[in-house]
Amino acid sequence: MSLDAEDYRRVRQAARTHREELVVRLCGEAGLRPAEQARVRPGDAFEHGGGHLLAVFDTDRTDETRETALPADVARDLRQYAASNGIDDDEALFPVSGRRLSMLLGEVIDRTTGVDASATDLRRHFAAQLLEDGVSPETVVELGGWERLDSLAPVLPDPDRDDLIDAVAGAEASGSASQAGDPAGLTNGLLDASVDLAGELGDGDRQEAVAATACERLAGVTGVRFAWLAERVGDAFTLQAIAGVAERTVRRHLDDHGDAVDAAVADGEIRQVDGGNGPVVIVPVPTDDSAGVLALGTTVESDGRTTDTLTALAGQVGHALTAVERKRLLLADAVVELDFRCPASASVVADLSAALDCRVELSGVVPVDDGLLLYYLDVEGAGAEAVMDRAEAADGVDDVRVLAEYGDGATVEVVVTDTPAMALLDAGGRVHSLVATGGTATLTGELAGDADVRAAVDAVTAVHPDVALLAKRRTDHPAETAAGFRERLADRLSDRQATVLRAAYHAGYFEWPRDSTAEELADSVGVSSPTLHNHLRNAEGKLLTAFFDDLPSGEADR
Structure with missing residues (x-):
């Protein structure tokens, strides 16, 4: 699930010790994974330019993987915790494993009524807050240690996405900003399209449908003349969808501006070229298994806010394309x-x-x-x-x-x-x-x-x-009804329920005598025993419902 500000505040309040609260805050306000927190030393925190930074190291601390920003009060809490526990600058802040810290986070969240989340959700809260503050998606990716821009796509459709999008755009636009000749008007139109696409892209069952929906919606934005989406296949690009322009024109764009398209894909940076009748913005689309570009013909030059919005939009489209491909793999x-x-x-x-x-x-x-x-x-x-x-x-x-x-x-x-x-x-x-x-x-x-x-x-x-x-x-694959059954069940189970059910099966929890106790299984998946029982009981109920309710009439009685 996604955590809004109130959910996160309640998670913090559920912490019972200084250590629990600091672990929550390092995850939710500094973006540290539990495994990264297990490697933190007080000496890794330092001041720079009036702010606070934290060096985040890899497994054996031989290479510094990144630096992340620490809010001033989190930096203060870190120092106070180290001082009160007699921890030197070169000693581990939390002398336990990353899995133990992950379990500790789970225990705090379990005490928070109405919140079913994980360390991943806390890190997404961290990303959402930065985006709301106007930090560019590229910088957020660097601070949080994500590998690709599309990792931020799940943040966009959160319930508070209107605030998020306004912050990314820096939108305090005047009435005239909605005019097609103003870059701010173009940006606002793209933001509105992003909100609509958050719901519409999930309806597609094939990549072609997702691509067509995205292009048609974007081509209808004031200030956008056309939109097309292409995927690299070998050394060439294959068109996936076109809206508002003839195919021959798009192919001319690819021929005339091939270097710009290749460069956008290679370095993940937006390019803007002259399309003859106006600017054409070329945006790399990140997906798991291919390289793609989204191109928009616009009536005005794009400014920094517009390119930030387009980067987020491309991540949104890429996330939807990847999700469809993964679902199709199962079927x-x-x-x-x-x-x-x-x-x-x-x-x-x-x-x-x-x-x-x-x-x-x-x-x-x-x-x-x-x-x-x-x-x-x-x-x-x-x-x-x-x-x-x-x-x-x-x-x-x-x-x-x-x-x-x-x-x-x-x-x-x-x-x-x-x-x-x-x-x-x-x-x-x-x-x-x-x-x-x-x-x-x-x-x-x-x-x-x-x-x-x-x-x-x-x-x-x-x-x-x-x-x-x-x-x-x-x-x-042999034709069998099991695939359809698994699809129905996957639609009903939450990610956590599916994880717990699968782990219980493989760990021999359902054997007699059991190969694993509930406590051992809970430790393996990083949750408390009560949470494990809750997820397992819900998953078992959905499994039985999918089996009995979806059988043809009379078959359940055989």
């Missing part, structure tokens, strides 16, 4: 399967097989908050204690738990932070299988039939250079 009749070879240096699964001379197979994977994955691994040929010791010492592992022991094998839950599977998921793919023997793991993933395979492969190998693509093949 596709055909998929592309990719096999990746992962050495021990890139995969904890491969590392276990090499060090312990065993076979390791992934039985389930569950994404959780803060970019973590829960791996459920079946190990053959090595005991539970040896698996625990080796996994805990491996890079990219946050936690390990034994679920079951049997002879010379075990089933374990491993919390991983940096894996090829995560890169594949981020690229819009799905993990089909992961098996390791002899120090090499084979990761098999699935992409939609018409997905950009090269982009997905590059996304994996760019993060993990030691990983190599072994094979690519196209396969058909």
Whole structure:
């Protein structure tokens, strides 16, 4: 969910200790993930130009990843907390793991009646506040450590988006600002379109429909002559939608201004060119698996406020295009399967097989908050204690738990932070299988039939250079009603309910005797036990409702 100012105030009030409040504020007002907070030292905070900054480091503190701004009172709270607890400048501010801080946040939120949120929602609140204060989206991305502008797209359709949009525009426009000849009038029209598109883009079931809706709505804005959207395919661009202009004119734009279009995509910066009959603004559209551009023919030159608004709009469109593609992947009749070879240096699964001379197979994977994955691994040929010791010492592992022991094998839950599977998921793919023997793991993933395979492969190998693509093949999904059932259920479950239900299944919570207790499961997904039971009971109810209510008449009684 999205947190408004009142929700966030209530979350702060629910904190019972100085530490709890500081953890909440560092997330909600400085944009720090729980894992990043676990690496903070008092000496990382410093003053600059009359303000306060905090250096945010990577896992081993060898490289500074970014600097974020600290509100003055948050900086003061940080110093007071360190002083009152006798914490030196070079000591950890919170000497616990990031997962423990994530659980602490969850406990505070659980005490806040009517708020069902996570660390991600607190960070989005941080982004929304900066945007309301007029900070550019590019700067917000840098401060919060997001990788792409489209990461901010979920902030736009929040209930308080009118205030957000007004702040981004700096809009205290006079009556004359609505005239087509005034850049402020163009900006205000684009802002109105953004509000409308927040609801309309979600209705599209294909990327073509989303693109057409966006172009038609934008072409109707006062001060906009036309709009078109294109996607890069290989070295050329394929038109996805056109409104207000002939296709031959658009193709001439692409021919005449190809360098500007390529540059916009390459560096993510807006370009403005002369289209002959007026300016043409070329805006990069960020999506997970392709490169695209949105072009608007306008009647006036765009100013800084207009380009900020267009950046946010492009992120909104890109987010909708990505969401449609991911949903289509679940329902596709055909998929592309990719096999990746992962050495021990890139995969904890491969590392276990090499060090312990065993076979390791992934039985389930569950994404959780803060970019973590829960791996459920079946190990053959090595005991539970040896698996625990080796996994805990491996890079990219946050936690390990034994679920079951049997002879010379075990089933374990491993919390991983940096894996090829995560890169594949981020690229819009799905993990089909992961098996390791002899120090090499084979990761098999699935992409939609018409997905950009090269982009997905590059996304994996760019993060993990030691990983190599072994094979690519196209396969058909068998026609079955299970896909439709999963779609219906996915529409009913919240993200948190789906995460808890999936984790409970893979962790053996429904077995008898149980492989995992409720307390262990709650710790794995980073929530309190009462919250886990609440989400699990709601998810079970929706699962049974989807099964019994959606069956054909009489079938439920068989």
